[in-house]
Amino acid sequence: MTLIVKTITRYTVGLILLFGIYIVLHGHLTPGGGFAGGVIVALSFVHLMLAFGRETAIKKMSEKAAGILEGLGAIMFLLIAFMGLTTGYFFYNFFRRVDTTETLVEYIGRPFALFSAGIIPLCNIAICLKVGAGLFAIFVALTFLKMNGDAAGDGEKK
Template sequence: MSLIVKTITRLTVGLILLYGIYIVLHGHLSPGGGFAGGVIIALSFVHLMLAFGKDAVTERISKQTASKLESVGALLFLSIALIGFFGGYFFLNILKKGEPFKLFSAGTIPLSNIAISLKVGIGLLAIFLALVILEEVKREK
């Protein structure tokens, strides 16, 4: 890519990542949540990949790290659900609610959003990486 694209990417990729984290953490107060935030976080890495190539992303996050993070997201969501279930509470309802419109006001919803964003974000990034690698294999043949 050109120098302009690479410079703009360096300036914007952190902001996109930060916006995705904001969407995840404030998903119980405003539209958004785990899925939307996970997609935005994954797209920040896709943006980096489009400008600098797949090696720029694979240097920052290895296959093993991505696999572990995706598993942590799934296990975190499952454990939140099972703690509520085995604790005698309603499904996913193990933390007390706070004051309305405050950051810590939604019980387990923010924790669930974090778990879902890990699962969705890493999964989408893995799909995009697989498509890029498949295209490279086709070009070599």
């Protein structure tokens, strides 16, 4: 790409990544969540790849690392679900604190605080890892396929 695109990208790519992380971490307070934030995180890497080419983006996150992160997200999500079985049922919100003075059930942290709502932020982070890494892996694989296809086409023409 041209110098203008590269210069602007150098400033914006970090902001896009930061915005994705914000959307994920505040998923239980503001609109958004793991899926949207994960796609925004993936878009920041795609942005880097479009502006600086394939090698720079691969240096930041290789295809293998994306695959590992995706598996990690999926396992983390399942693990959170299974950890609910220790105190209740599948997907039980196990960060629960029972207040003895009242019959009401309360949670660690207060409403509208960042560290609240039990397992929901953890699930958001797991989904973000899964979605972001998975979509970036798809993008890398498809661009590689296109490059291969172009090379094969050129070979046939010659």
